[in-house]
Amino acid sequence: MKCERCKDKEATIHLTQVVDGVVKKVHFCEECAAQSGFDVHGPMSITDVLLGMSGEAPEPLPSHKSVEHSCPRCHLRRVDFKKTGRLGCPACYDAFEDQLKPILRVMHRQERHQGKIPERMKKEVENTQALGELREQLQKAVAEEHYEEAARLRDLIQQVTRRSNEGPSS
C-alpha cells in the first residue's frame, strides 16, 4: 500500500482514529507521518489514537459544547481522560457516553455486554429487560383495542417497576 500523502513510498504507519465520532483510517510512510506531527518512534497512548492526534493545540470542540464538560461526580475532564487514557470513576461512563461509544466500538467491535452479571444486579437487569417487553406488549394491546389485556399489562408494569424501585434483592 502506498502512502496516502506522498503517494510514492510504501505506507508503514497505519492508524485508526476517531474524530468527532467518525472512524478514520490513515496510511502514511514514516517520513510523511513524522511531518504530519505523528510521533512514530515514541510510545503512543491509546487515547491519542482514538481521540484523534493532538497537534499543538487540542482540537476545538463542537460549538454547542464549547464549555469543557466534566464528570459531575469526580470532575474528570475530557482532557484528563485524553492525557491518561483512564476514566475517573464509574459515573464517567455516563458523563462521557457520547465520546466513549465510538471508542468502545473500535476497541471491542461490540456494544452490549454478554456475560456475568453480579447477583445483586440480576433482578435489575432482568427487570429492565422484562419492562421493555411488557411496554411493547402494552402498546400493541392498546393499538389493537384489547383494553382488558392492556389494563392487565399496565398493572404488571407497575408491579415490576415497584419491585425494581424497592432496590436490589434486599
Next chain:
Amino acid sequence: MNTARLLKQPCAWLPTGHDASITVSSRVRLARNRKDAAFPGWAGEEECERIWEELHGILTACQSLTEPLSVGMGDLGALDRQVLFERHLISREHAERKRGSGVVLRPDESVAIMVNEEDHLRMQCIRRGLDLVRAWEEVNALDSEVERGVDYAFSPQIGYLTACPSNVGTGMRASVMLHVPGLVLMNEINAVVKGMAKIGLAVRGLWGEGSEAIGNMFQVSNQMTLGEREEDIVSSLEQVVLEIVEHEKNARARLFEQREHIIRDHVGRAVGILSHAHVLTSKECMDLLSDLRLGLDMGIVHMQRPEVVNDLLILTQPGHLQKVEGRKLKAEERDEARALLVRSRVKKALQQRTRKKDE
C-alpha cells in the same frame, strides 16, 4: 510479608514436571471496581487507603483464599516488590505503588489479588499448562464470593465498569504463556503474531505489556472484553492456542528434519555454557534455558530432573537472585551469582542422569 518463604516453593505457574512443554501456563484475571468510589488513579491517597482497608478485610475473610497472605505496598521493600513481580503476582505498575494499595495471595500463589492497581480489584488465577477453564472457574468463584461484600460498578448495557475502556464488559483478560522456539527458529513467529492481531488477540512477552519476548516465551491473550461471554472468550482462546501448539510441533519436526546437526549443536552449546559459564546476563541465561528446554522436549538432552529448567527460569531473575543473597547486588555481581547458581544446578541435574546410566 516476607517473600523469602515464597522462594522455597515453585511458582504456581511453572510446571513441576516437564509435561507442559509448549503451553507453560494459563491465567485469567478479572477487573472489578466499587460502584461509589473514584478509580485508584483518580482517587486521592486518603480514599485509596480507605478502600484498601475495606477490601483487605473482605478479601482476607474469603474462604476460597484459605488463610491468605496479604500486605500493603507501603510496607514492602523494593526487593520484595520485585520478587512478587517476577513471580507474576503483581504487575510492574503495582510494584511502583505505595500506601493505599496492596496485594492478597492464596498461600500456594495460584490466586493473587491486586487492590488499587488500575482498578480497585484485579483478581487473577494462574495454573500450570493449558488450563484456562479451571482458571476461569476458580477466579469466577472468588469473584462471586467477593461480590457479596462489594457493590460492583456494573452497567446493564456495557457490563463491569473499569478505569480503562479497554477492559469494560467482562473485565476479563485470559492469557496463555507459550514456549515456541520452533516458530522463532523457522522465522514463522511474525506471521503468527500478525494472524493473532487479526483475530483480536494480543501477543506479548514473558512479563506482559511492553516486555520483550525473551527466551522464546510469548503470552497470547484476548484484547476485546465487551460483547462476548467469558466462557466463549476462554474457549476460543484455547482453540487458538491448540492451533499454535500444532504449528510449533510442525516447526520443530521440520527443524529436526532439515537441520538436525545444527539443532544438536545449538542445544549442546547451551548445555555447555550453562554448566560452565562464570558470567551470565539475564537475557543470555533466558535464551540458553530456552535452548535447553527445547533439547529436553526433543529428546536431545536427558536430565533426571528436567524441572530444573523451570526452577532456574524464576530463580535467575534479578529480584530472586538478590533475595537469596539477602542484599542488593550490582549488575556484574548478579551475572556472577546467576552463573554460579545455573552452573551448579545444571551440572547436578546432568550428573544425576549420568550416575543413573552408570548404575
